[in-house]
Amino acid sequence: MRSTTLLRSTAVLGASLLREPLLHLTLLGGLVFAADHWAQSRHEDPSVIIVTAEVKEQARSSFRSAQGREPTDAELGRMREHWIDTEILYREGLALKLEQGDQTLRERVASKTMKILEANLQVPEADDATLRAWFEQRRADYDLQPSFDFSEALPTGPVTEAGARSLAEALNDERPDVQAGVRLFEKHPRQAVVESFGPELASALDRVPLGKWHVLASHAGPSIIRLESREPGRAVTFEAVRARVRRHWMDTKARELRSAAVRKLGEKYTVQVAGGSS
Numbered sequence: 001m002r003s004t005t006l007l008r009s010t011a012v013l014g015a016s017l018l019r020e021p022l023l024h025l026t027l028l029g030g031l032v033f034a035a036d037h038w039a040q041s042r043h044e045d046p047s048v049i050i051v052t053a054e055v056k057e058q059a060r061s062s063f064r065s066a067q068g069r070e071p072t073d074a075e076l077g078r079m080r081e082h083w084i085d086t087e088i089l090y091r092e093g094l095a096l097k098l099e100q101g102d103q104t105l106r107e108r109v110a111s112k113t114m115k116i117l118e119a120n121l122q123v124p125e126a127d128d129a130t131l132r133a134w135f136e137q138r139r140a141d142y143d144l145q146p147s148f149d150f151s152e153a154l155p156t157g158p159v160t161e162a163g164a165r166s167l168a169e170a171l172n173d174e175r176p177d178v179q180a181g182v183r184l185f186e187k188h189p190r191q192a193v194v195e196s197f198g199p200e201l202a203s204a205l206d207r208v209p210l211g212k213w214h215v216l217a218s219h220a221g222p223s224i225i226r227l228e229s230r231e232p233g234r235a236v237t238f239e240a241v242r243a244r245v246r247r248h249w250m251d252t253k254a255r256e257l258r259s260a261a262v263r264k265l266g267e268k269y270t271v272q273v274a275g276g277s278s
Helices: 004-017 025-030 036-042 053-067 073-095 108-120 127-135 161-172 190-197 200-204 237-269
Strands: 049-052 145-154 179-187 212-220 221-231 270-273
Touching: 049 073, 053 073, 073 108, 073 237, 108 237, 127 212, 127 237, 145 161, 145 190, 161 212, 161 221, 179 190, 190 200, 200 221
Parallel strands: 049 270
Antiparallel strands: 145 179, 145 221, 212 221
């Protein structure tokens, strides 16, 4: 494979990837695992797809640039699987001559092939029994989470445990000489608190008194928090979220059908990964 194609696809990552650190790995995989189909087809069996060591190393490098860390084996594996799917669609698109009159990279040809596949896919309609079963299996995704209204005091300098307690006392005493900013969180879901501050602080918010500054342990160290209100979680009924449940079910089934269709096309190819599976 020619390194020029690798460089072109890496450039596509650009600033948008850096602005979206949680961008799906499948998208990153599609952009990173670039290949020159024509260079490969001149020298290799067109029914054999080879993921070379060069491509894998470029993937690792681009992932590091976009995410600021090394990819896990699972992440690299998902990126590779997406690249293989895209290469299958690309080659099928070439077989259908979709590239004629449109000199684009493999991603656009693969996208055209996918549209043809999707046009022939029919997602079945789900009855209420199916949707209810889906809902019950994933109830946590639909029930309303507990949430909190709280404030966080922001000291002007580094905070020690003793300094945090001193500041909390000053804030509770409403001393006029206190210097600290305040950040407000309204209706902050409990899971978001866990992700932002850690599970220990979230558990503390379940029990601390309202309207008083507390020094609570967080993953960043002592945090100075005043809880204003807490809203308990609430279970929702299937009827209240039926439209969402149906949409999620249909989207999932559509993805499964698309993946199965690509894999069926892929039966004519042999995939070889240089140097092992990762």
